[in-house]
Amino acid sequence: MEREVTTMELADDVLFPNYGKRDLAFVRGDGAFLYDRDGRRFLDFTAGIAVCNLGHAHPGLASVIAEQAKTLLHTSNLFLIEGQVSLAEKLARLASTATSYRAMFVNSGTEANEGALKLARRYQFVSGQPQKTRVIGLPNGFHGRTMGALSVTANAKYREGMTPLVPGFETATSYEGVIESIDDTVAACIVEVVQGEAGVQPVAMDFLQRLALRLREVGGLLIVDEVQTGVGRTGTFFGYEQFGIEPDIITMAKGLGNGIPTGAILAKSEIASAFTPGMHGSTFGGNPFAMAVANYVVDTVSDPAFLAHVRRMGAEIQRILQNSYDNVTGLGLMWGFDVPDAQAWRQVAIDSGLLVTVCGPKRIRIVPPLVIDDAHLTLFEDVISSIARVV
Numbered sequence: 558m559e560r561e562v563t564t565m566e567l568a569d570d571v572l573f574p575n576y577g578k579r580d581l582a583f584v585r586g587d588g589a590f591l592y593d594r595d596g597r598r599f600l601d602f603t604a605g606i607a608v609c610n611l612g613h614a615h616p617g618l619a620s621v622i623a624e625q626a627k628t629l630l631h632t633s634n635l636f637l638i639e640g641q642v643s644l645a646e647k648l649a650r651l652a653s654t655a656t657s658y659r660a661m662f663v664n665s666g667t668e669a670n671e672g673a674l675k676l677a678r679r680y681q682f683v684s685g686q687p688q689k690t691r692v693i694g695l696p697n698g699f700h701g702r703t704m705g706a707l708s709v710t711a712n713a714k715y716r717e718g719m720t721p722l723v724p725g726f727e728t729a730t731s732y733e734g735v736i737e738s739i740d741d742t743v744a745a746c747i748v749e750v751v752q753g754e755a756g757v758q759p760v761a762m763d764f765l766q767r768l769a770l771r772l773r774e775v776g777g778l779l780i781v782d783e784v785q786t787g788v789g790r791t792g793t794f795f796g797y798e799q800f801g802i803e804p805d806i807i808t809m810a811k812g813l814g815n816g817i818p819t820g821a822i823l824a825k826s827e828i829a830s831a832f833t834p835g836m837h838g839s840t841f842g843g844n845p846f847a848m849a850v851a852n853y854v855v856d857t858v859s860d861p862a863f864l865a866h867v868r869r870m871g872a873e874i875q876r877i878l879q880n881s882y883d884n885v886t887g888l889g890l891m892w893g894f895d896v897p898d899a900q901a902w903r904q905v906a907i908d909s910g911l912l913v914t915v916c917g918p919k920r921i922r923i924v925p926p927l928v929i930d931d932a933h934l935t936l937f938e939d940v941i942s943s944i945a946r947v948v
């Protein structure tokens with residue numbers, strides 16, 4: 558009798574192989590837990606890679622989604638979308654009470670960064686500085702996979718066979734080297750305040766402040782990529798709030814839609830003005846559906862009590878990890894730590910009902926939903942101490 562082909566095997570034939578082999582599939586989520594077809598429960602400390610900040614199947618968000626689905630999903634940006642106005646106002650207020658920011662909405666982190674990179678060059682051009690075209694990314698930075706975002710992403714592995722990349726876009730080999738190379742030809746630098754994909758490494762505050770100062774001296778723009786660090790992930794609404802810098806442009810995505818693809822570019826008003834009508838756009842970006850979701854998410858996460866909870870949970874996780882592991886780094890609810898063999902560690906974690914991400918041969922990253930509570934922490938601590946005895 559012929560053996561039935563499993564969905565996992567069929568996946569090898571019908572899907573691109575770009576994500577490698579996936580050994581788990583989930584059918585349902587509830588808060589910080591995911592369930593597979595056999596009813597096995599997993600504590601989800603991946604949150605869809607720092608996306609599902611309110612957890613899975615959040616009841617309030619589910620009703621917003623159901624209501625909006627029955628009302629209006631999409632109209633295009635030919636028409637004013639009121640949810641964009643309210644969300645832009647909220648994000649601008651959260652970004653700064655002193656500086657005026659404006660927003661444009663897109664669909665992903667890569668797309669937010671691509672728009673920001675275009676905006677930086679365009680702003681320099683309309684300001685009578687057409688020689689300012691260079692864009693610099695930090696060592697270990699990750700900004701996405703389109704040609705522009707990839708050109709400022711440091712990891713050479715992601716670019717092999719895809720060159721030449723965007724002329725004038727560069728990544729530095731040392732942090733100090735970035736500051737040294739800044740001159741009158743620089744349009745912008747793009748930074749993460751905590752480098753997530755690089756193993757959850759906070760960038761030195763002193764370095765970021767000196768970088769911001771040097772950029773200001775030459776009229777270059779500071780783009781802060783808050784795709785992973787934004788929307789409460791670090792315990793403040795934006796990560797940069799804890800680093801004493803003021804971005805010219807901020808990019809967001811991931812947690813903004815809790816799983817509904819949404820992103821945003823915030824820019825100081827005079828910079829945003831460089832995108833005159835027709836200079837940039839998106840069919841889906843900021844549609845009524847995404848805006849209903851993002852408004853709900855931002856209202857929930859920006860509550861000071863919610864952010865205080867994130868900081869408290871983060872401090873507990875740091876303590877738990879430091880009891881067993883070395884090189885524990887991170888902020889709020891994004892943490893990385895060293896293990897002898899990350900793939901083996903991940904497998905033992907799965908067998909113990911815990912989901913984590915691997916971000917290096919010896920590095921694990923955890924980015925749980927921001928709604929975890931003490932009961933989840935107890936479970937996490939039990940699993941962590943049992944794993945520490947095995948691998």
Ligand SMILES: Cc1ncc(COP(=O)(O)O)c(C=O)c1O
Binds near residue numbers: 665667702784
């Ligand atoms: C800091 C940062 N920027 C950009 C991106 C790309 O975002 P997306 O995958 O939504 O395009 C990511 C994704 O991991 C990220 O962590």
